[in-house]
Amino acid sequence: MNAIIRLPNYINGNWQPSTATEYLEVINPATIEILAKVPLSPASDVNQATEAAAEAFIKWRRTPALERVQYLFKLKNLLEENFEDLARTITLECGKTLGESKGEMRRAIENVEIACGIPMMMQGTNLEDVAKGIDEMMIRQPLGVAAVICPFNFPGMIPFWFLPYAIACGNTYIVKPSEKVPLTMQKIFNLLDKTGLPKGVINLVNGSKEAVDAILDHPKIRAISFVGSTPVAKYIYSRGAANGKRMQCQGGAKNPIIVLPDADMEMTTRIAADSAFGCAGQRCLAASIAVTVGEARNTFTDAIAATAKNRIVGSGLDEGVEMGPVIDVRSQTRIEGLIQKGVDEGAKLLIDGRKPQISGYENGNFIRPTILQDVDPAGEIAKTEIFGPVLSLIHLDNIEQAIAFVNGGQYGNMACLFTTSGAAARKFRYEAEVGNIGINIGVAAPMAFFPFSGWKESFFGDLHGQGNHAVEFFTQTKVVVERWKDEWTRQF
Ligand code: NAD
Numbered sequence: 012m013n014a015i016i017r018l019p020n021y022i023n024g025n026w027q028p029s030t031a032t033e034y035l036e037v038i039n040p041a042t043i044e045i046l047a048k049v050p051l052s053p054a055s056d057v058n059q060a061t062e063a064a065a066e067a068f069i070k071w072r073r074t075p076a077l078e079r080v081q082y083l084f085k086l087k088n089l090l091e092e093n094f095e096d097l098a099r100t101i102t103l104e105c106g107k108t109l110g111e112s113k114g115e116m117r118r119a120i121e122n123v124e125i126a127c128g129i130p131m132m133m134q135g136t137n138l139e140d141v142a143k144g145i146d147e148m149m150i151r152q153p154l155g156v157a158a159v160i161c162p163f164n165f166p167g168m169i170p171f172w173f174l175p176y177a178i179a180c181g182n183t184y185i186v187k188p189s190e191k192v193p194l195t196m197q198k199i200f201n202l203l204d205k206t207g208l209p210k211g212v213i214n215l216v217n218g219s220k221e222a223v224d225a226i227l228d229h230p231k232i233r234a235i236s237f238v239g240s241t242p243v244a245k246y247i248y249s250r251g252a253a254n255g256k257r258m259q260c261q262g263g264a265k266n267p268i269i270v271l272p273d274a275d276m277e278m279t280t281r282i283a284a285d286s287a288f289g290c291a292g293q294r295c296l297a298a299s300i301a302v303t304v305g306e307a308r309n310t311f312t313d314a315i316a317a318t319a320k321n322r323i324v325g326s327g328l329d330e331g332v333e334m335g336p337v338i339d340v341r342s343q344t345r346i347e348g349l350i351q352k353g354v355d356e357g358a359k360l361l362i363d364g365r366k367p368q369i370s371g372y373e374n375g376n377f378i379r380p381t382i383l384q385d386v387d388p389a390g391e392i393a394k395t396e397i398f399g400p401v402l403s404l405i406h407l408d409n410i411e412q413a414i415a416f417v418n419g420g421q422y423g424n425m426a427c428l429f430t431t432s433g434a435a436a437r438k439f440r441y442e443a444e445v446g447n448i449g450i451n452i453g454v455a456a457p458m459a460f461f462p463f464s465g466w467k468e469s470f471f472g473d474l475h476g477q478g479n480h481a482v483e484f485f486t487q488t489k490v491v492v493e494r495w496k497d498e499w500t501r502q503f
Contacts (some may be wrong), residue, residue, distance in 0.1 A: 012458075013059055013166060013218065014026055014040075014345040015036075015045055015047060015048055015254070016047045016090075017034060017048045017049065017050065017367075018037075018049050018053060018193055018194075018217055018318065018417070019217050019245075020049065020050070020051065020060070020215055021212050021214060022056070022059055022060045022063055022205070022211075022215075022216070023059075023063035023067075023210050023211045024204070024209075024210030024227040025201040025210075026211055027424060028050075028161050029053075029056050029090065029217060029218075030050050030052070030053060030055055030056055030217075031050035031052050031056070031218070032053075033050070033051040034048040034049060034050050034051065035048065035049050035051065035190055035219075036048055036141065036186070037049050037104060037192070037193060037194060038051075038104075038190070038339065039106075040105070040106035040327075040335070040336040040339060040340045040376045041104055041106055041326040041327065041336050041364040041372050041375040041377075042326070042327075042333060042336065042339050042375060042377060043374040044381050045378075046103060046104060046194060047193070047194060048149060049070070049190050049193045049218075050217050050218060051190070051217075051218045051219055051221060051222070052121065052216050052217055052218035052221070052222045053218075053221055053222075053225075054221060054222070054224070054225035055321060056216050056218070057093055057185070057216055057218075057222050057225035057226055057335060057471075058225065058229065059197060059231045060185050060215075060216050061066070061156055061185065061232055062215040062231070063210070063214060064156040064183035064184065064185060064211050064212070064214055065155065065156050065183070065231045065233075066211055067183045067209055067210060067212050067386075068153075068155050068156060068181075068182070068183045068211075070151050070209065070500040071178075071181060071183055071209060071212050071266055072152070072181040072182075072493060074209075075488070075490070076129055076130040076133065076179065076181070077130050077379045078178075079129070079178065080127045080128075080129055080130065080177055080179050080180065081361070081475060082178070082207070082208050083123050083175055083178075083179060083204045084127060085205075085206040085207070086123055086175075086202060086206050087123045087124060087127070087183040088122060089202040089205055090116065090119065090120050090123065090199075090202060091202035093363050094113070094116055094201060094211050096198065097167055097195060097198055097199070097481075098112035098113045098115075098116050098118050098167075099110075099112070099328070100194050100195050101115060101116070101152070101166055101192075101195050102192075102326070102328055102335070103194070104166065104194045104195065105192050105195075105334050105338065106194075106291065106327055106335040106336040106337065106338060106376070107162065107166065107290045107293075107327050108292070108321055108327040108332055108333065108334070108335055109288060109327055111290055111327070111335075112167070112300060114329070115165055115167050115168045116136070116167050116168070116458070118168045118171070118456070119167050119168045119170075119171035119193075120170040120171075120402065120460040121459040122168075122172060122175050122176075122495070123171065123175045124217040124459070124475060125175075125460050125477075125478065126175030126176045126179045126460040126481075127137050127179070127367070128426070129176070129179035129482065130397060132222045132310065132482045133151045133179075133180055133482050133486055134147060134151070135150040135151050135488070136148065136151045137149070138148050138354070138461060141331050141377060141492070143503075144494055144495075144497060145422050145492060145493065145494045146491045146493055146494075147490065147491065147493075148215075148490070148491050148493075149275050149488050149490050149491075150488070150489050150491065150498040151180075151482075151486035151487070151489075152181070152486060152487055152488075152489055153180050153181030153182040153184060153485065153486060153487075154182055154234050154257065154485060154486070154487055155183070155231065155232075155325050155331060155499050156182065156183050156185065156231050156232050156233060157173075157177050157182045157183075157184055157185075157187040157232065157233060157234040157235070157236070157485060158184065158187065158226045158232050158234075158235050158236070158248065159173045159174065159177075159184075159186055159187065159235070159237070159238075160187045160223055160235065160236070160237045160238075160239070161183075161186070161187065161188050161189050161196075161238060161239075161284055161294075162189050162227065162240075163189040163191040164194075164294060164295070164338070165193045166189065166192035166194075166196065166289065167195045167199070168368065169238050170186050170188070170196065170199075171185070171474035172238070172463060172477050173430075173476055173485075174186065174213070175229065175479065176351060176477075176481035176484075176485050177481075177485045178208075178212055178240065178244070179216035180304075180482060180485040180486050182212050182233075182234075182485050183211060183214075183216075184212065184214065184359050185213075185214045185215070185216060185226065185232070186200075186215050186216070186217060187216050187217070187222055187223060188217065189239075189450065190217065190218065190327060191218045191338055191339065192338075193217050197215075198213055200213070200215045202482075207283055208283055209264075211312075211375050212359070212486050215423060216416070219458040220439070223247065224250075225252045226252060227250045227256075228249060228250075228254060228429035230254075233256060233257060234256060234257040234258070234484065235247070235256055235257075235258055235259075235260075235478060235483065236259050236260075236484075237249045237258075237259070237260040237261065238260075238295075238461035239261075239262070239263075240263045240396075240478075241262035241263040241396075241422070241468050241469070242247065243397075243482060244260040244261065244262035244263075244353060244471055245260075245262070246383070247260050248260040248314055248472065250372040250463065251263030255298070257462065257484065258311055258471070258472050259470075259471075259472035259473075259475065259476065259484055260433060260471040260472055261295070261463070261465055261469065261470055261475075261476070262397060262422075262465070262468055262470060262471065263295065263396040263422060263424075263468070263469065264295045264297075264358055264400075264422045264424035264425065264429075264465075265299050265300065265369075265393075265394060265395070265396050265420055265421070265422045265424075266286075266296060266297060266298055266300070266303055266422075266424055266425040266426060266445075267287065267298070267300040267301075267413075267416065267417050267420070267425070267426050267427075268283055268298040268300070268301050268302070268427040268428070268429065268453065269298070269302045269410070269413045269414075269417070269426070269427070269428045269429065269436055270296040270301060270302065270304065270305050270307040270311045270429045271299075271305070271307060271429060271430040272305045272307045272310075272427070273430055273431045273432055273435075273452075274307065274311075274429035274430050274431065275396070275429075275431060275451075276307075276310050276311060276314055277314075278429075278450075279311065279316055279429040280311065280315050280316070281299055282429075282451070282452070282453035283301055283402075283429070284315060284318040284319060284322070284380075285299070285313075285453055285454070286427070286453030287299070287319075287400065287401075287402040288322055288333075288334050288380045288400045288402075289334070289381070290335075290403060291334055291335055291337050291400045292337075292397065292399045292400040293337060293338065293342075293398055293399065294454065295399075295424055295425075295469075296424065296425045296447065296454045296455060296456055296462035297454070298332045298395060298402065298427065298453060299396070299401070299402065300386070300393060300404075300405055301315065301404050301405070301416075302403070302405045302406070302409075302413045302416060303404065303405070303406050303419070304406075304407055304409060304410060304412075304413055304414045304472070305408065305409070306350040306407070307333060308406045312359050312361070312384065312404060315382065315402065315404075316361055316362055316382055316482055319362050319379075319380035319382055320362060320380075320382075321377070321381055322334050322380050322407050324369060324377060324379050324380075324417060325371075325372060325409065326367055326369075326371075326372055326375070327460050329493065334379075334380065334400060335373045336372075336376040336377045336378075337376050337377075337400075338376065338401055339376055340376055343347050343355045343376040343377075343378060343399075344377055344396070344398065346397055346398070346399030346400075346401065347366075347378065348367060349392060349395060349397050349399075349401070350364075350381055350383070350401060351445050352364070352391060352392055352395075353383040353386060353390075353401075353403065354394035355387075355447055356382070356386075356387055356390040356391060356392055357385070357387055357390070358383040358384060358386045358387070358390075358392065358403070359383070359385050360381075360382075360383060360384075361382040361383065361384040361404070362379075362380060362381055362382040363381060364378050364379030364380050364381035364401075365378060365379075365381070367379045368464065372384070377423065378399055378401075379400070380400045380401075380402070381399075381401045382401075383401065383402070383403045383404065384404045385404065385405075386403040386404060387404070388405050388406050388407075389417055393405065393467055394420065394421060396422070410439070414439060414443060416444065417443050417444070417445065418444045419488065420446075420467075421467065421468045422467055422468050422469045423445040423451065423466030423467030423468070423470070424445055424446060424447060424466075425445055425446070425447040425448070425449060425454075425455050426439075426443045426445045426449070427448070427449030427450070427451075427453060427455060428440075428443075428449070428450055428451075429451055430450075430451070432489025435462060436450045444466060444467070445466055445467075445469075446464030446466040446469065446470065447463070447464050447465065448476075450475065457478075459476065459477050459478060460477070460478045460479075462474075462475035462476065462477050462478050462479065462480035462481075463475050463476045463477050
């Protein structure tokens with residue numbers, strides 16, 4: 012039997028063992044096979060990475076922007092060359108299907124491509140003669156050392172909402188992957204290493220709470236991005252902000268989709284099923300509640316039930332599989348408990364996906380697509396983030412009630428409307444209190460050149476990840492007012 016690898020950290024251009032005394036097992040959720048052991052790095056590892064990044068910043072910020080993005084062009088090519096292997100690694104450790112993993116890596120690469128435009132995107136502004144003989148300009152400068160703390164559900168993509176922009180803007184960087192899925196970043200840092208980036212510009216520290224707390228408290232770390240659950244987002248936002256850092260923290264979600272009676276039901280059902288059950292429901296933009304309005308109740312309910320029943324569940328690496336396992340046994344137990352909670356609250360279990368037998372993967376963390384019908388809009392199950400392949404059906408009489416339901420939620424990550432009415436779509440877009448809106452779209456994920464919005468308890472901070480927001484987040488503005496002796500009049 013092969014020895015199980017203990018994953019190293021990448022600090023100051025070197026792969027090195029963590030000084031951790033504790034390691035966690037990294038598990039393939041489809042088979043429960045142990046893939047590796049990840050260190051729970053102590054504060055001293057974070058401190059070492061931060062000192063290396065702070066030292067590297069001195070030269071990196073002076074490297075012309077055009078030169079800085081050359082490393083990103085190299086990275087883009089390396090990511091393309093290793094695309095299949097990276098997608099396979101995501102599936103191995105995270106469970107999603109190979110197609111979903113490829114989609115994730117495509118999104119990661121898209122962010123690298125957009126960040127290559129930093130020489131234009133980080134330009135400032137200026138105005139001559141703001142007063143007689145006086146010019147004023149605003150320039151953008153990098154912050155220094157920045158860091159990202161990542162969740163388990165997109166091990167390849169989420170770090171790329173931040174990393175390419177951070178370094179292209181002249182900052183140096185530390186990545187703390189989720190301890191549940193650290194393998195993808197090991198491979199990506201191997202590629203980052205091959206780009207020849209100067210030592211210390213990018214660093215990888217594995218771990219969990221102790222490493223995170225060290226990041227939050229280190230005085231040389233100037234900005235922190237976080238993506239994960241809302242309770243942790245709140246904690247990280249407040250502790251980091253109390254330490255004077257620039258913070259952006261993306262939290263959990265409970266995304267509703269509204270189906271109007273005039274919607275194209277065939278398309279709506281297909282898209283809604285992908286949204287609810289794709290990535291086994293472990294997407295912050297997954298549909299968690301479908302609100303049927305008026306006559307949509309019957310047509311949609313029958314169609315989504317048939318689609319859910321027929322979904323092919325299995326190991327994400329197998330051909331034809333449409334849905335993989337959930338991340339771990341703890342998650343599986345929590346999701347099963349929430350399904351029961353829905354039933355206890357009076358919902359009808361239209362399709363029960365608990366404890367399926369998946370041939371060849373009897374030990375995996377599987378739950379089949381599950382549908383709860385007639386869920387109480389005021390009940391617990393209509394409010395709690397499930398983060399699994401469970402869709403709750405709620406019925407309301409009109410679009411006003413549906414929008415009021417959307418706006419009554421604690422979260423504000425995404426809401427979608429399915430309709431053929433432009434007027435209904437406009438009303439919804441205008442009135443829904445969420446950061447990402449889909450109209451006849453089930454997963455309203457912004458392209459890399461738009462910010463990944465999120466409102467209410469789905470986001471803490473001001474500037475979001477991706478696009479122009481990322482450039483603003485990773486730069487600080489400096490305003491210069493200047494007067495020079497006039498060469499012709501010889502006067503100030
Ligand atoms: P999580 O909050 O459990 O963990 C996220 C990160 O925080 C991990 O790196 C973990 O090590 C660290 N962490 C966990 N507990 C901590 C603590 N007490 N102190 C300090 N650090 C801690 O999230 P998860 O289970 O990995 O990811 C799923 C969650 O992420 C869901 O709620 C999902 O909605 C959310 N998510 C949100 C978005 C978004 O864009 N809004 C995107 C993806 C995932």
